[in-house]
Amino acid sequence: MKLAGIGFLFAVCAMAAAHDVRRYGARGDGVTDDTAAIQKAIEAAAAQGGGTVRLPPGRYRSGTLRLRDHLTLDLSAGAVLLASPDDRDFAPYEKLTFTPVDDRETTYFDFALLTAEGVTDLTIQGQGVIDGNRTRRGGPKTIAIKGSRQVAIRGVTVANSPNYSISLLGTDHVDIDGVTIWNGYSDGIDPDCSRYVRIANSYIDAWDDAICPKSSQALGYPRATEYLTVTNCITRTSCNHFKMGTESRGGFRHITVSNLVMRSRDRGRPAISGIALETVDGATVENVAISNVTMEDARTPIFLRLGNRGRGMTPPRPGVLRNVAIANVVASGGTLASSITGLPGHRVEDVTLSAIHLGMRGGGQTRDLEVPEHPDKYPDASMFGELPASGLYVRHAAGLVLRDVRVRTVVADPRPALVLDDVQHVDVHGFAAPPVDGPLMLWREVAGALVTGVRLTGTMPVFLRLLGPGSRDVALTGNDLRGARAVVETGAGAPRGAWREAAGIR
Numbered sequence: 001m002k003l004a005g006i007g008f009l010f011a012v013c014a015m016a017a018a019h020d021v022r023r024y025g026a027r028g029d030g031v032t033d034d035t036a037a038i039q040k041a042i043e044a045a046a047a048q049g050g051g052t053v054r055l056p057p058g059r060y061r062s063g064t065l066r067l068r069d070h071l072t073l074d075l076s077a078g079a080v081l082l083a084s085p086d087d088r089d090f091a092p093y094e095k096l097t098f099t100p101v102d103d104r105e106t107t108y109f110d111f112a113l114l115t116a117e118g119v120t121d122l123t124i125q126g127q128g129v130i131d132g133n134r135t136r137r138g139g140p141k142t143i144a145i146k147g148s149r150q151v152a153i154r155g156v157t158v159a160n161s162p163n164y165s166i167s168l169l170g171t172d173h174v175d176i177d178g179v180t181i182w183n184g185y186s187d188g189i190d191p192d193c194s195r196y197v198r199i200a201n202s203y204i205d206a207w208d209d210a211i212c213p214k215s216s217q218a219l220g221y222p223r224a225t226e227y228l229t230v231t232n233c234i235t236r237t238s239c240n241h242f243k244m245g246t247e248s249r250g251g252f253r254h255i256t257v258s259n260l261v262m263r264s265r266d267r268g269r270p271a272i273s274g275i276a277l278e279t280v281d282g283a284t285v286e287n288v289a290i291s292n293v294t295m296e297d298a299r300t301p302i303f304l305r306l307g308n309r310g311r312g313m314t315p316p317r318p319g320v321l322r323n324v325a326i327a328n329v330v331a332s333g334g335t336l337a338s339s340i341t342g343l344p345g346h347r348v349e350d351v352t353l354s355a356i357h358l359g360m361r362g363g364g365q366t367r368d369l370e371v372p373e374h375p376d377k378y379p380d381a382s383m384f385g386e387l388p389a390s391g392l393y394v395r396h397a398a399g400l401v402l403r404d405v406r407v408r409t410v411v412a413d414p415r416p417a418l419v420l421d422d423v424q425h426v427d428v429h430g431f432a433a434p435p436v437d438g439p440l441m442l443w444r445e446v447a448g449a450l451v452t453g454v455r456l457t458g459t460m461p462v463f464l465r466l467l468g469p470g471s472r473d474v475a476l477t478g479n480d481l482r483g484a485r486a487v488v489e490t491g492a493g494a495p496r497g498a499w500r501e502a503a504g505i506r
Contacts, residue, residue, distance in 0.1 A: 028058025063089030075128025112144035134162035210235035215250030245278030262295035297333035300381035342396030362409030456483035
């Protein structure tokens, strides 16, 4: 009992020591401008070497608030930090010592409701709401943290953001846990040039990308985003659920993503993609592992792109995309084929897809294999339009492993389920797709491939069509291909000796 009493006393003392914004003049009526009062409480805590600033229940209208070292901003249940509807109440865009090349939303951090730069040991927490208070895109960021360390954002709800809801730039050792992002008009959470970031147990609803790691040039120099973990989240978006690399100058390394549920929003268009990994500005993306994902109505379930936009580069040069493993993905309602695409002479390397279920709507049209390269085009999962494959299209790749990849269509689709074009060293095991009136797989210039464990579920004219004089060393073994009238058909200069069949059932 004495120990319990002491604990209670400590808790009461801690609450008393917190800087209640009402003691500094905040009204919390939703009408009065409480910016100065809240900032005064923050500065009082900072003057003591740090502390807690508490917002009790109420609606606190505010412009820009600058957060400090060793600070906890605590929003009680029933507290709403309400962004002023007047942009003039916010700090202007900061002056930079370099010429920015990225977009304004990505680059600037002062024009925000909560902003911090160069701070250490910052926590934003509680059961309250941080409300961007807008009805469309265009306005201040809601939480913008730059060049900082040891940051935690826990429990709060971030609503109605006209700009990035949570924006991190050059900020390391970040823990975002149990956060709800509601009705964002721009991106949800963007770790940019940041390291050791954990995003967990959160619900993210945003019109633009839900979780969008970047490695932009907003610091004035390239810096990689590394050691990022995303787990146990629900994402809802009209753009991309998890997209990495729209800005990709610094690169990405050591990224893990697991246990995501991707759903459509209650309003607006379906998502562009579920998983999008891109490098288009000359940097390296490597060592990425994604697993245990379900998605509905993402138009393109999986999109991997190595391009050559070369933003901020003279001359542009392609980067590297390699060492990616994606496993245990169940998608439904897809309309555009998933794709893995590099450029001529610059291959996507060492990608493994395992236990991938691609539920597609189907009903497409037969397409020519000549798909435009679009080397400098903005990376977007719909950038190629409808592809020659109904399920998966791969071009300019090496070291590809497809294990238990299954394609299902609601409406019959005449296209091959798997199209490979200029691909080296391929393992295909247990691939499955509905029968088509043509080849189930169409491969051009494929060298060094092994196909095993395929069991056809119906009849079709041909299982695999090989095209191009560079096709060679294609081996089939341990398959049940009795439904195909022909196992392999060669054309367009593919040598007859390009393939061989070992033990199997026919």
